[in-house]
Structure formats: C-alpha cells, structure tokens
Amino acid sequence: MNLVYFDNSATTKPHKEVIDEVANCMSEYFANPSSAHRLGVEAEKKMKSAREKVAAFIKAKPQEIIFTSGGSEANNMAVLGVVSKGDHIITTRIEHPSIIRLLQDMEKDSFDITYLDVDCDGIINLEQLENAMKENTKLISIMYVNNEVGAIQPIHEIVSIVRAKSKKAKVHIDAVQALGKLHINVRELGVDLLSLSAHKIHGPKGVGALYFKEGLRLRPLIAGGGQEFDLRSGTENLPGISGFGVAMGLLTQxxxxxxxxxxxxxxxxxxxxxxxxxxxxxxxxxxxxxxxxxxxxxxxxxxxxxxxxxxxxxxxxxxxxxxxxxxxxxxxxxxxxxxxxxxxxxxxxxxxxxxxxxxxxxxxxxxxxxxxxxxxxxxxx
Amino acid sequence: MNCMLVKYASEISLKGLNRRYFEDLLITNIRKAIGNEFRIQKESGRIYINGYSDDLAEKVRKTFGIIGVTKAEIVDKDMDKIGEVAIEQMKLLKDVKTFKVETKRADKKFPLQSLEISREIGGMILKNVEGLQVDVHNPDIVVNVEIRDKAYIYTKEIKGVAGMPYGSAGKGVLLLSGGIDSPVAGYMMAKRGLELVCVYYHSHPYTSERAKEKVIELARKLAVYTGSIKLYVAPFTEIQMQIIEKCPEDELTIIMRRYMTQVAEAVAKKENAKALVTGESLGQVASQTLESMLVTNSDLEIPVFRPVVGMDKIDITAIAREIDTFETSILPYEDCCTIFVPKHPKTRPRLDDIRKSEEVLDKEALIANCMANMEIIKVNNL
Structure with a gap:
C-alpha cells in the first residue's frame, strides 16, 4: 500500500484541478484585482467567479460572502464583528480553539459567556440552550460538526429556539467540518453567519470564507484598503480564493x-x-x-x-x-x-x-x- | 580601514612546547567558522583578521579558546589621524564616564614614546568629547593605541567564550537527550577542547519524529560553537521493551541507563573516542543518585564526564539560555526517558542485584543489534 491518508479532517490533499488553478493564477492573473487596468479587471473577474461558486454552494448571494485567511479568521470575525462589551454569548464546550480560546480571552474582558454542555454523543441539550438565553444575548456560536468526533448539532432546532426567545440574537455556525459532507443551505438553516475553509475540501490552505446574512452589520477586524466590501482589507489572495472556487465547483459533482x-x-x-x-x-x-x-x-x-x-x-x-x-x-x-x-x-x-x-x-x-x-x-x- | 584583533586564553600561551599545536588548531577552528574569505594572522600572542563586521565578530567570538574580539581601526602613524579615530570611537560609546589611553609602541622609530602618545591622545579626547574624565586606575574603558607597521586603535572588546581549542583534548561521546542538561554538558566539555560525537536514543513508536528533530536542532545549536557534529540515532525500542518485559519494575530506569551508556561506549569504540559525557546532576532524579551513578559506571571501561554534576538546575538553565539551547530543550516532545517511568524507581540500587536482574537479557545481541541499525546524521551549524 502506497500511503493511506486518514487525516482528512486535519487537512486534505488538494485536487489536481485546484493545484493547476492556483499555479495558473500565480503565473497569469498576478495583477491586483483592485487595479484599474485590464489585468486588474481580469483578476477581479476571477474573484467574482470564485465568490459565485462559494455562494451558490451554500445557497447564499455573492455579496454575502467575505473571503478570509481561513476558518479561524472567519470564526474570529463572526464573533468580534458582531458583539460589543457587556454582551452575552452562548457557545459549547467542544468548539474549535479559534472560538473557545477567543471567548475565554473575552470572558476576562467583561463579556458574559455561557458554555453549553454536551452529552455522551457530543450533542448539546436544547433545553439548556433555551434556559441560557438572556435579554442581552447577542450571539450563539455553535459548530455544525465537531472536528474530533463528528457529532452533528441540531442547527434547525437551535435556530428556532433562538428566534423564539430573541429578536436581536445572531446565530453563527462554524461549518468548517461540515462543508462538502452535509448539504448546507443558509436559507433553510436560517443562520446569520457561517464559517467555511477551503483546505478541508481538497482546496488550498490559507483561504476560507465567512457568510453573513445580507443586512447584518459587521465590523471588520483588519483596517486598510477596503477590499471585501470594506470588511476584510488586504490585497486579495487570488490564487487561494480561485482555487477555493474550483474546489467548491468539484464538490457538487x-x-x-x-x-x-x-x-x-x-x-x-x-x-x-x-x-x-x-x-x-x-x-x-x-x-x-x-x-x-x-x-x-x-x-x-x-x-x-x-x-x-x-x-x-x-x-x-x-x-x-x-x-x-x-x-x-x-x-x-x-x-x-x-x-x-x-x-x-x-x-x-x-x-x-x-x-x-x-x-x-x-x-x-x-x-x-x-x-x-x-x-x-x-x-x- | 579596520581589522579584527582576537585575544585568546592565556592558558594556551602557557602550554610550553605544545603551544604551537594549540595555536594552530585555534586558527584552523576560526578558519572553519569564518570561511576562506579573510586572512588570519598570528602575531605576538594575538590573532589578526583582515576585516570586521558584527556578524564576523559573533562567529569568531564563539570559537573556543578566544577570550575577546575587538574592532581595531588602522590609520597611518600620524598623531592627528590617531587622535581623530580615537575621538570618533569614544563618541560612539554609551554610558562611559572615565577612560584612559594605553599605548604599545612596537615600532621604536616612532618619535614619541608610549606615555607621551597616551597623554597626547588623552588630551585630544578630553577636548573633543564632552563629559569624560581620565581615570588611570579604574577606567570604564581603555583606549588602546598600538604603533606597529601602522597605527591600530581599538576600544570596546566583545567577550569571547574562552576555553580551549575544540578538538585539542581528544574525543568524547555525548549522550544527548532532548532535555536542558545534556546540551549544556556537551557545551562545557567542548569548551575544554573535547570533540563531541552525540548519541540520541530513539524509541519509535513511543517517541515521535518531532522528538528526534528536536535533538537534531540541539546538536545544530552546539555546532554553532563546534562546527559540524556527528549524531548517532540509536534505535532503542527493542532494548527498552525487553527490559520492561523481563526486569523488575523498580529497576527499569537504572538498567535502561546502563544500556544507554553501554551503547554509547560501543559508539565510542567505533569512533575512537575515550570518554562519555552526560548531563547528570547529582540527586536530580532517581537515576542520578550517587549509588545509581556508581551502578551505571561499573561495567564501563572509559570514564564518564559529568560536568554539570555539581550544578543546580537554575545554573544549568542559565548556561542553556546563554548558548541558546533552552528554548529548544523545553519543547514538549517526550524522549525515551520520560515514557516508561516506574512509580517508585530504586534510588539506591545495588550492583549485584542489578547484574542479577540483567542476566535474563542477551546484552551482546541487544547492543550489537542496536549498533547495526544506527542512523548517523551529520549536523551542520547552518
């Protein structure tokens, strides 16, 4: 046997098509997508096409997708872009470190955090969630699929409970491990924010995306040239983003x-x-x-x-x-x-x-x- | 124009008839450290290198045997020019309040005598640099002027690592674990001139590839001082397994320790090395009590050097930081010593008991097998 790779939740081997796309972008589409000249326009078209593919896969609109440096940044952005000091946030004990460690730090800084327990299957108790909701609950951040055991959280039920209890609370789903494995339809799920990562679906590393529902007010983490609808500055990682788009396209097949x-x-x-x-x-x-x-x-x-x-x-x-x-x-x-x-x-x-x-x-x-x-x-x- | 003036340990100059050997070896070692780009000259108990940069100074400074390096500026033998350079150098120094000028006049044809030169240059400095005073007894800094083929002016000296030229004292085998102590022990012996060959005990699958990479990294840090080092990676799993299966639990550590030193001795034989070096510190852990050391030594033919035996962890750590091995040593990958730790290891093992417990093991075959499957890595200092 050559090589048996059973570590696909850590990262995946990129598709040949993805590698070709990344290399092609680096050699042919090296212009800055923000540049006014023709080369810039061509690079921008690549961005647009990738954004459309990612959006289509989760049934979102292209303007609801922000590209990030990966799942961790998307998670950080979903939390920090929405909450303010004094807000209450609900999460679980089994989130990815990019959520858990962030919230642990914020807890020391006058944020009120509730960590929901999980049962022996790794699933939260919906009643506990219902009871945890407060007047000042601003965000519920829960992972769709746990990265260590593969437990799937009941997102529909979670969203129903949150909506019934609060008008202002937002729901963020870390869907990094779910992408490419479960049908993700942001309209049906009814969530406000959702994190994705390219390298878990045979795409390139260093690129991810945050879905945010149209109309949601989000604060950027990075100030600068105003790329990504003024929400994520920094010259776009076009090879990575375009590779992500290709990987997304292949998922549907x-x-x-x-x-x-x-x-x-x-x-x-x-x-x-x-x-x-x-x-x-x-x-x-x-x-x-x-x-x-x-x-x-x-x-x-x-x-x-x-x-x-x-x-x-x-x-x-x-x-x-x-x-x-x-x-x-x-x-x-x-x-x-x-x-x-x-x-x-x-x-x-x-x-x-x-x-x-x-x-x-x-x-x-x-x-x-x-x-x-x-x-x-x-x-x- | 400038050059580097290198001072070496007075111990080397005291070596009588062997002095030349030590000096030549020192120059060879400097040559290895800095490459062929520069000229290295030995002259009246000093070494001169025809160039200076901070990077170069750092390399030379870390060659064992060297006690100090200085940037010397070279100008014509003209008092105004000498004074100009001396003033320039003094202006660059910070936190200096007192100074004196010392002159060596090798060129006896120079019209002024040493004391006169010192006085005159001192006067120029006082006049041109503010806030300085002369103190001939306990100055913050000494401005050195040497009148030779040209005039050499130098002030601040960077301390060298001292010791004796690497390789001047023969060869030893260092038992290099991933911990804090053994790299320090290796450094200390290398500083006394002992050439090092390292052995690391790898217990795949019980220790990870990262633990091995960590040890290679430690050898690399030592190689900054020693030049390239040979690292033996000893496959140690089978030996450990057999000890664990067949020997009493409270004796596992000491028996394992004996096997480690015996494997190291086999490496020493192969390498024509004449000592072992370990990072043991008296009483630090069960295998480092006096009784354990005695039992470890008992079946060895060559001496075991334990340079940190009388040092506290805090002192060892200070050296580890100084030689930049500390941060690597504290990376959290387990080595073979930490994997099978009996709950209550014997702290006062008796040789007779241990030898008896070992009888069930086929020592020769185990060690021969370990030697046969040894991986040898040449670790460079880059």
Missing part, C-alpha cells in the same frame, strides 16, 4: 455518491473493528454522526504511540485534532466534555475519511491494527 461511499467506508471499518478487544468508539454513530470522522480509543495504548505505529504502515491519522496534538495549551478538551476519562481520551485516535479513500485502504488498516495491537499491549504492565 456526484455529491450524493461521494457521501454514500464514505458511509460505506465507515461501516466497513466499524465492522472490522468489532474483531478487536478493548476498543471504544467515541463517535456517536447513528443520525447524529458525520460519517467522515471516526474517533476510536484502543484501551491500554496511548493514542500517540498508536499513531506512530500506524505511520510504520504509511497510515496517517490524528490523535484528537491536529491543533490539540501538541501538549499543554491545546490539551484535548472535547472528549472529557463528552464524559471520557483521561485514560480513554489519551488513547483516542481520529480516523477521518475522504471520498478519495477506498475499501482496500480500510482493510489494509484493519490488518495493520491487528499486527500492531498485540505488540503495543505487550508491555502494558
């Missing part, structure tokens, strides 16, 4: 089949894992679960050691999210929030799939685990 294929991979994998003893699947499975992310603990084996052992077979996975693989400041907090013990959380491995993966790769991986486990458990004294 065969969408249902791709999802069905990943489901088959997941089911095949779970089936194979049944042969092993002392294994715990930490992902919720069932309808609340995104097929692309499968979190598994191998009892008696530290996740990191499992990861390096799989490397010997050219199988690449993560322990927790890539950001939380580093110790200390980024310690895993998602699995403990779901009620896992420290030992169980430390033993967790995240397998994250793409439609590009195959059944053969799953079989090869199961076979590798079969060889690795007895060796690693041999010194478990």
């Amino acid at each position: 065969d969408f249902e089949n791709k999802q069905a294929h990943v489901r088959k991979l997941k089911e095949h994998f779970i089936n194979g894992l049944k042969d092993f003893e002392r294994i715990r699947i930490n992902s919720p499975l069932g309808e609340k679960h995104l097929d692309h992310i499968l979190n598994v603990s191998f009892e008696g084996v530290r996740g990191e050691v499992m990861l390096h052992s799989l490397e010997d077979y050219s199988i690449y996975v993560s322990t927790g999210s890539a950001c939380s693989a580093k110790k200390g400041a980024h310690k895993n907090y998602v699995l403990p929030a779901m009620g896992l013990s420290t030992a169980q959380a430390e033993g967790a491995i995240r397998f994250s799939f793409s439609y590009m993966n195959t059944i053969e790769e799953i079989d090869y991986t199961l076979d590798a685990i079969k060889k690795i486990l007895p060796v690693l458990r041999r010194i478990n004294k």
Whole structure:
C-alpha cells in the first residue's frame, strides 16, 4: 500500500484541478484585482467567479460572502464583528480553539459567556440552550460538526429556539467540518453567519470564507484598503480564493455518491473493528454522526504511540485534532466534555475519511491494527 | 580601514612546547567558522583578521579558546589621524564616564614614546568629547593605541567564550537527550577542547519524529560553537521493551541507563573516542543518585564526564539560555526517558542485584543489534 491518508479532517490533499488553478493564477492573473487596468479587471473577474461558486454552494448571494485567511479568521470575525462589551454569548464546550480560546480571552474582558454542555454523543441539550438565553444575548456560536468526533448539532432546532426567545440574537455556525459532507443551505438553516475553509475540501490552505446574512452589520477586524466590501482589507489572495472556487465547483459533482461511499467506508471499518478487544468508539454513530470522522480509543495504548505505529504502515491519522496534538495549551478538551476519562481520551485516535479513500485502504488498516495491537499491549504492565 | 584583533586564553600561551599545536588548531577552528574569505594572522600572542563586521565578530567570538574580539581601526602613524579615530570611537560609546589611553609602541622609530602618545591622545579626547574624565586606575574603558607597521586603535572588546581549542583534548561521546542538561554538558566539555560525537536514543513508536528533530536542532545549536557534529540515532525500542518485559519494575530506569551508556561506549569504540559525557546532576532524579551513578559506571571501561554534576538546575538553565539551547530543550516532545517511568524507581540500587536482574537479557545481541541499525546524521551549524 502506497500511503493511506486518514487525516482528512486535519487537512486534505488538494485536487489536481485546484493545484493547476492556483499555479495558473500565480503565473497569469498576478495583477491586483483592485487595479484599474485590464489585468486588474481580469483578476477581479476571477474573484467574482470564485465568490459565485462559494455562494451558490451554500445557497447564499455573492455579496454575502467575505473571503478570509481561513476558518479561524472567519470564526474570529463572526464573533468580534458582531458583539460589543457587556454582551452575552452562548457557545459549547467542544468548539474549535479559534472560538473557545477567543471567548475565554473575552470572558476576562467583561463579556458574559455561557458554555453549553454536551452529552455522551457530543450533542448539546436544547433545553439548556433555551434556559441560557438572556435579554442581552447577542450571539450563539455553535459548530455544525465537531472536528474530533463528528457529532452533528441540531442547527434547525437551535435556530428556532433562538428566534423564539430573541429578536436581536445572531446565530453563527462554524461549518468548517461540515462543508462538502452535509448539504448546507443558509436559507433553510436560517443562520446569520457561517464559517467555511477551503483546505478541508481538497482546496488550498490559507483561504476560507465567512457568510453573513445580507443586512447584518459587521465590523471588520483588519483596517486598510477596503477590499471585501470594506470588511476584510488586504490585497486579495487570488490564487487561494480561485482555487477555493474550483474546489467548491468539484464538490457538487456526484455529491450524493461521494457521501454514500464514505458511509460505506465507515461501516466497513466499524465492522472490522468489532474483531478487536478493548476498543471504544467515541463517535456517536447513528443520525447524529458525520460519517467522515471516526474517533476510536484502543484501551491500554496511548493514542500517540498508536499513531506512530500506524505511520510504520504509511497510515496517517490524528490523535484528537491536529491543533490539540501538541501538549499543554491545546490539551484535548472535547472528549472529557463528552464524559471520557483521561485514560480513554489519551488513547483516542481520529480516523477521518475522504471520498478519495477506498475499501482496500480500510482493510489494509484493519490488518495493520491487528499486527500492531498485540505488540503495543505487550508491555502494558 | 579596520581589522579584527582576537585575544585568546592565556592558558594556551602557557602550554610550553605544545603551544604551537594549540595555536594552530585555534586558527584552523576560526578558519572553519569564518570561511576562506579573510586572512588570519598570528602575531605576538594575538590573532589578526583582515576585516570586521558584527556578524564576523559573533562567529569568531564563539570559537573556543578566544577570550575577546575587538574592532581595531588602522590609520597611518600620524598623531592627528590617531587622535581623530580615537575621538570618533569614544563618541560612539554609551554610558562611559572615565577612560584612559594605553599605548604599545612596537615600532621604536616612532618619535614619541608610549606615555607621551597616551597623554597626547588623552588630551585630544578630553577636548573633543564632552563629559569624560581620565581615570588611570579604574577606567570604564581603555583606549588602546598600538604603533606597529601602522597605527591600530581599538576600544570596546566583545567577550569571547574562552576555553580551549575544540578538538585539542581528544574525543568524547555525548549522550544527548532532548532535555536542558545534556546540551549544556556537551557545551562545557567542548569548551575544554573535547570533540563531541552525540548519541540520541530513539524509541519509535513511543517517541515521535518531532522528538528526534528536536535533538537534531540541539546538536545544530552546539555546532554553532563546534562546527559540524556527528549524531548517532540509536534505535532503542527493542532494548527498552525487553527490559520492561523481563526486569523488575523498580529497576527499569537504572538498567535502561546502563544500556544507554553501554551503547554509547560501543559508539565510542567505533569512533575512537575515550570518554562519555552526560548531563547528570547529582540527586536530580532517581537515576542520578550517587549509588545509581556508581551502578551505571561499573561495567564501563572509559570514564564518564559529568560536568554539570555539581550544578543546580537554575545554573544549568542559565548556561542553556546563554548558548541558546533552552528554548529548544523545553519543547514538549517526550524522549525515551520520560515514557516508561516506574512509580517508585530504586534510588539506591545495588550492583549485584542489578547484574542479577540483567542476566535474563542477551546484552551482546541487544547492543550489537542496536549498533547495526544506527542512523548517523551529520549536523551542520547552518
């Protein structure tokens, strides 16, 4: 087996078409999209086309899309662009660090933050959300799909509760892990803001987007030349943005089949894992679960050691999210929030799939685990 | 025009008949550090390099054996010109209140005598630079004037790292972990002239590739002072596994420690090195008690140098910061020592007990196997 890449939630391998587009933009469309001359106009057309593709995919209008440097910036912007001192913000305990750490900092600065608990499936309690809503609640920021276990939050219900309780509260959805895997229709969801990232869908790194509902008043994080409707200054990253557009275009092809294929991979994998003893699947499975992310603990084996052992077979996975693989400041907090013990959380491995993966790769991986486990458990004294 | 004046340790000049060897080695080492672009000359107990820049000074300063480097300006042997340069140099210095001028007159044909030169140049400085006083006993700064083929004027000296020329004291094998202590130990011995070969124990899959990269980075930081260094990456998993499986839990650390030093000794034999160097500090952890060190040493033929044995962590850390290894050392990747730590390791192991526990292991085969699969990396200082 060549190389088995099961770390698609960390990042994905860019499509050939994306790479070509990025390279082509760098060599042919290098002009500044804001320049008055013909070359600038051509570059601007590229921007427009990418914006339309991204907007179309989530059923938004092009003027509702701001390109950013990635998901983290989009998340930061969604929060900081909307709230003011003294506001109340509701989030969950299992958000991405770009939300959690930002809110933790803001908490020290006279913002009032409520962190919703999650159950053993990683899903919030809607009643708790309802009770948490206050007069001054300005923002509810919740991730669509959790990056470590793949839990899917009930966005429709969340939006209904918020709208029933408040006229001014805005809903932001971090949809970075959901993009390309779930249908995202911002009109149906009824959300106010939504974050996206290109490199999770076989696009380039360093580019993302924030959807903001028309009419919403947003404050920019970066002051400057007024690009992106005066909301995100800085010369546009045209190669990245155009590559993002291409990746978005490719997502639409065969969408249902791709999802069905990943489901088959997941089911095949779970089936194979049944042969092993002392294994715990930490992902919720069932309808609340995104097929692309499968979190598994191998009892008696530290996740990191499992990861390096799989490397010997050219199988690449993560322990927790890539950001939380580093110790200390980024310690895993998602699995403990779901009620896992420290030992169980430390033993967790995240397998994250793409439609590009195959059944053969799953079989090869199961076979590798079969060889690795007895060796690693041999010194478990 | 200017040049660099390099002073080296007086210890080198005291080496009697071997003095030339030490000086030549020092010059070779400077040459390695700065490349072939400059001329390096030895003259009456000094070294002159025909150029100066801050970058160059930093490289030369970090060559073991050197106690100071100065930028010397070269002008014609003309009192007005000498005075002009001296005034210029004094104006650039900050926080200087007192000074004196010292003159060496190698060119005896120069019409003024040393004291006269000093007095005259001192007068010029006093007249032209405000807020200065002469203090011949305890000045803030000394303005040096040397009358030779030309006049050389220099003031502020940058301290060198001192020590003895690298390689002048033979070769040793450094057990380099990812921690704070071992790079400092290596630095200290290299400073005494010991050429270093490093060994790192890699326990894949229990330690990550990043832990190895971290050790390579530490070797690179040492190489700033030593020039390129050879790093042996010892595959240590099988040895550790067997120890863990077959030996008593409270003896794991000490037995592992003995295996590490024995692997290092095998490397020393191969490299024709005659000592081991470790970063052990007395009593810091269980394997660094006096009894543990005794048990570690007992089956070795060559000496183990432990230059930080009598130092506190705080002192070791100060050196680590000075030589710029600290920030790398505290990166949080686990090394093989921190992975299997018994709950209550023996702090007073007895050699007889340990040897008995080790009987179940096929030592020769384990070490031979480790040696056979050694990865060797040449680490450069760039």
